[in-house]
Amino acid sequence: MEMLVFAGAAVVKIAVVMGVVLLTVAFLTLAERKVLSWMQDRMGPMEVGPYGILQPIADGIKLFFKEDIVPAGANRLLFSLAPILSLVPAFIGFAVVPYGPNREIELFGVTIKPFIITDINIGILYILAFTSIGAYGIILGGWASNNKYSLLGGLRAAAQVISYELNVGLAIISVLILAGSLSMVTIAEKQAGSILNWNVIGMGHGAGIWWWFPVTQIVAFVVYVISAVAETNRLPFDLPEAESELVAGWMTEYSGMRFAFFFMAEYANMILVSCIASVLFLGGYHAPYPGTLLPANLAWIEGVAWFTVKVYGFLFLFFWLRATLPRLRYDQLMRFGWKVMLPLALGNIVITAIVVYFLRD
Amino acid sequence: MAVAQWVKTLTFYEILVGMKATITVFIDRILLRKRKAITLQYPHEKRDLPGTYRGMIALLRYDDGTDKCVGCDLCEAACPSRVITVISSEVEGEPMKRYAKEYYMDMTRCLFCGLCVQACPVDALAMTKEYEWAKYNKRDLYLNKEQLLALGDRNFPVREKKLEFQHPNVAYFNIGYKNLPPKDS
Numbered sequence: 001m002e003m004l005v006f007a008g009a010a011v012v013k014i015a016v017v018m019g020v021v022l023l024t025v026a027f028l029t030l031a032e033r034k035v036l037s038w039m040q041d042r043m044g045p046m047e048v049g050p051y052g053i054l055q056p057i058a059d060g061i062k063l064f065f066k067e068d069i070v071p072a073g074a075n076r077l078l079f080s081l082a083p084i085l086s087l088v089p090a091f092i093g094f095a096v097v098p099y100g101p102n103r104e105i106e107l108f109g110v111t112i113k114p115f116i117i118t119d120i121n122i123g124i125l126y127i128l129a130f131t132s133i134g135a136y137g138i139i140l141g142g143w144a145s146n147n148k149y150s151l152l153g154g155l156r157a158a159a160q161v162i163s164y165e166l167n168v169g170l171a172i173i174s175v176l177i178l179a180g181s182l183s184m185v186t187i188a189e190k191q192a193g194s195i196l197n198w199n200v201i202g203m204g205h206g207a208g209i210w211w212w213f214p215v216t217q218i219v220a221f222v223v224y225v226i227s228a229v230a231e232t233n234r235l236p237f238d239l240p241e242a243e244s245e246l247v248a249g250w251m252t253e254y255s256g257m258r259f260a261f262f263f264m265a266e267y268a269n270m271i272l273v274s275c276i277a278s279v280l281f282l283g284g285y286h287a288p289y290p291g292t293l294l295p296a297n298l299a300w301i302e303g304v305a306w307f308t309v310k311v312y313g314f315l316f317l318f319f320w321l322r323a324t325l326p327r328l329r330y331d332q333l334m335r336f337g338w339k340v341m342l343p344l345a346l347g348n349i350v351i352t353a354i355v356v357y358f359l360r361d
Numbered sequence: 362m363a364v365a366q367w368v369k370t371l372t373f374y375e376i377l378v379g380m381k382a383t384i385t386v387f388i389d390r391i392l393l394r395k396r397k398a399i400t401l402q403y404p405h406e407k408r409d410l411p412g413t414y415r416g417m418i419a420l421l422r423y424d425d426g427t428d429k430c431v432g433c434d435l436c437e438a439a440c441p442s443r444v445i446t447v448i449s450s451e452v453e454g455e456p457m458k459r460y461a462k463e464y465y466m467d468m469t470r471c472l473f474c475g476l477c478v479q480a481c482p483v484d485a486l487a488m489t490k491e492y493e494w495a496k497y498n499k500r501d502l503y504l505n506k507e508q509l510l511a512l513g514d515r516n517f518p519v520r521e522k523k524l525e526f527q528h529p530n531v532a533y534f535n536i537g538y539k540n541l542p543p544k545d546s
Contacts, residue, residue: 035387037398038386038387038390038391039383039384039386039387039390040386041386041390041396041397041398041399042398042399042400043398043400043402046402320380320383320384321380323383324376324379324380324382324383325376325379
């Protein structure tokens with residue numbers, strides 16, 4: 001019975017999270033087109049539904065019914081496997097993201113945490129491990145297409161993801177030093193208080209009279225955001241699918257539902273990266289002011305709302321960057337990753353470690 | 362100087378300037394409503410065409426419904442793309458009068474230069490403002506005389522391109538923009 005309730009609760013949570021994420025992915029495509037057009041004096045989609053709000057549904061139906069083309073000479077198995085290999089890791093990371101306060105409720109004698117699917121103690125490591133698998137989807141898709149543009153795109157994606165994954169990891173390590181835990185819930189809990197306790201400002205880590213000393217993670221934050229944009233292959237780092245050079249990169253030969261899988265994976269990755277950024281650096285579900293405005297039993301609404309605001313703020317930043325910046329050249333991208341981001345992240349770890357060592361005593 | 366440059370580099374100054382530009386447009390558009398999209402929602406709204414727009418070519422008639430065209434073939438000679446085919450013939454019972462028995466225009470080749478209109482000595486050709494002539498079948502653009510006359514009737518109900526060109530002897534003068542015949546002579 002207890003097992004049944006536990007499993008049932010888990011299934012319900014998974015269903016809700018997947019539903020929300022898929023819905024967000026669908027309407028993110030519309031939001032991106034709209035925001036871009038508003039920044040460029042255009043209108044964006046206007047035909048399907050009022051102001052084009054039903055465009056994602058039309059796109060989805062179209063992609064679903066399109067002919068499923070496998071190019072001649074393609075490796076059928078890997079060609080079909082690649083989109084799934086790309087999509088699953090993108091969705092799997094949402095399992096450990098805390099969407100709201102770390103509350104526990106009793107349901108038929110079983111303790112359930114309603115705002116996180118599962119609170120494993122290696123949460124952030126789990127996300128990093130699985131999102132890295134997504135790179136396999138891209139490079140296998142590029143290789144299996146039997147197309148030189150696809151292969152070039154896949155190679156670029158692999159090199160780029162490896163380079164910037166490293167910076168993401170190093171940026172996260174300094175946060176781990178502050179939190180002392182790999183669990184996403186613990187990291188978010190440690191930033192309770194106000195905006196000053198968020199890891200971008202980083203107060204509250206000192207002992208005694210040094211409580212105010214800010215162990216600011218602004219450098220790690222900037223490194224993380226830039227690397228996250230690069231890791232999700234978004235502009236200005238969209239070299240793997242650079243349409244002016246490589247047609248559509250690793251997606252050139254894909255059409256219909258397989259293309260949709262790649263597309264959904266890209267947007268799901270964007271959401272996941274935004275969730276991680278808000279949890280690690282911006283206090284997750286904590287409001288920028290101390291405490292909550294709503295009474296204690298309704299405080300979770302506020303927590304979820306703040307988390308949502310932060311995540312959508314990040315997603316807007318993605319669109320904003322895309323509307324502003326041109327694509328980097330490939331050598332610039334690599335130089336920036338290895339010669340600028342990596343030393344910055346490493347230096348930040350050293351400084352954070354030293355400062356925290358002296359502050360904690 | 363070098364210090365200022367370093368500060369600019371470290372704070373992503375140039376990128377921030379660019380991002381300010383985009384967000385300014387965004388805010389002006391969405392919040393302040395100061396800007397408008399330059400988009401024209403094409404099938405729903407259409408651009409105002411200039412008076413000299415060169416669209417589909419039409420054959421014109423006189424007010425009594427007879428063709429202006431005298432079948433002189435000058436348009437065929439003037440056409441750089443060999444669009445026009447004229448088969449001219451005598452009007453039955455009137456040996457001095459000729460007309461175009463058949464008149465074809467292959468609009469797949471037409472480049473809308475307007476040389477045929479300029480070449481026409483009787484002002485029988487005109488350029489309309491029609492441009493939505495996408496067809497599923499390419500042969501539908503091989504227009505015959507009836508279709509060209511229908512185009513003219515549809516677009517020039519007064520059956521004259523310009524009112525000041527209306528002249529009783531208009532058929533006998535080479536009407537150009539330069540040498541207009543005096544009105545009452």
